[in-house]
Amino acid sequence: MNSTIIDVVAWICIRDRQVLCARTTGNDVLYLPGGKREKGESDWEALRREVQEELNVSLIAETLTEVMVVQEVAHGYTEPTQVTMRCFGADYRGEIMADSEIEAIAWLRYIDLDQCAPATQRVLEYLYKQQWID
Template identity: 45%
Template sequence: MAVAIDKVAWVRIENGKVLCARSRGKDTCYLPGGKREEGESDVQTLVREIREELDVDLVPETVELLGVYEAQAHGRAEGTVVRMTCYTGDHEGTPTASAEVEEVLWLTHTDRDRVSPATRLVFDDLKAAGKLL
C-alpha cells in the first residue's frame, strides 16, 4: 500500500467515549490532529494541531504512542492511503471547536459509521480492548 497522506492524531477517551471533531461543511468525523510541518516531530505536530483545532494544550511529556493505522483516505481517489499515527496524552483546558472545526463530539463504537475509514480501525481496536462503549 502506497501511503499518500501521513497524519498524526490524538486519541482522548473519557467515560468510554472518544473525542472526535467534524470540519466545517463536512459530515464525517475524525480524530483531531493533522500533518507535520517541515522539521516537526510527531509530538510537536500534535501539540500545534490540537491547539489550533480544539484550543487546548497537550502536555508533551504525557504523550504516548497508541498505534499506527492505514486505510483508504476519506474523500480521496481510490487507492489514496492515509497513515495515521495515533497518540494518547493529557491536556489542559476544555476541548472547544476552533479554526476549521465546526463541532466537537464524544463518540462510541455505535457511531462508527460517522467517522473516517482510518478512525474506524482505531474505534475497533479501542472496542476490542474494552476502552470504548
C-alpha cells in the same frame, strides 16, 4: 500504479468511555483530532500544534504515549490514496472548545462507527476491543 500516502498524527482522547472526534467545516464525517506535519516537525510537535489549533487545549508532553498506527483508505480522496495515521494519547490542560475550522465535536462510542472516516473507524474498533470505550 503507485498509491499516494498521506501521513498524519492523531490524538486519542477518551473520557467517560467515549473518544473525542471532530468534523471540519464542509466535511461529512468525523475524524480524530490531529493532522499533517509541517516541514521539520516531529510527531509530537505536529500533534501539539494541531490539537491546539483545532481544540484550544495544550497537550502535556510527559504524558504522550503512542497507541497505534493505522493504514487505511483516505476519505474524500480519489483512490488509491491511503492515510497512515500515527495515534497518540496524552493528557491536556484547558477546556476543549472547537476552533473556527471545526464545525462539530462529538464524544463517540463504538456504535457511532458509521459517522467516522475509515481510519478513525479502525481506531474505534481497536479501542472497543481493548475495552477502553463502550
